[in-house]
């Protein structure tokens with residue numbers, strides 16, 4: 552298969568995951584083309600935070616009330632960033648398209664713009680991957696990024712066939728110790744055990760590639 556792996560990465564962790572996915576696909580004999588999505592202008596971490604922080608009280612409501620979450624995830628205000636021109640703005644020539652970026656509360660701003668610009672997704676099998684600082688909390692990490700990504704992929708005519716979310720064990724805003732403290736209480740294992748290069752990470756990467764081959 553001819554596979555596009557398109558990713559945005561600000562601090563390098565999602566790029567590492569994109570590379571691991573690419574290596575796995577290539578070891579299975581697939582042709583992989585990578586699209587590194589780049590922003591037109593780099594913003595400071597505080598700029599990124601300020602553009603979403605006012606929505607945090609509603610994120611707390613999302614965690615507490617599933618029906619509110621379903622409603623809110625269709626309506627929240629998703630910031631976007633301008634991108635440099637894409638190498639593959641039309642993906643119709645690919646058999647599979649894998650799209651990845653960091654989790655910034657919801658979708659990262661460059662990926663949100665990418666999912667607005669992308670052409671040729673109609674009837675395409677698409678998968679999504681992400682890195683985040685924390686462990687794979689079903690709602691706070693997984694659902695808050697992959698539900699809105701899936702909705703946008705479906706709106707472009709694609710079908711979301713697989714998702715992969717792994718921990719980078721890194722947070723630019725300095726709140727990693729919270730995740731490190733909470734993870735053993737909730738999951739009975741360390742945050743590091745959910746890292747891209749952990750045994751868990753390696754197994755999940757294989758699973759993701761298996762799902763893409765179906």
Ligand SMILES: Cc1cc2nc3c(=O)[nH]c(=O)nc-3n(C[C@H](O)[C@H](O)[C@H](O)COP(=O)(O)O)c2cc1C
Nearest residue numbers: 560561562563564565653655656682683684685719
């Ligand atoms: C504005 C902002 C919001 C973030 N939100 C989350 C979050 O909701 N959950 C989380 O676990 N990590 C969050 N992170 C951390 C990143 O998702 C994490 O460090 C990611 O692995 C970075 O990927 P990159 O190196 O590819 O840029 C956030 C980081 C930034 C800058």
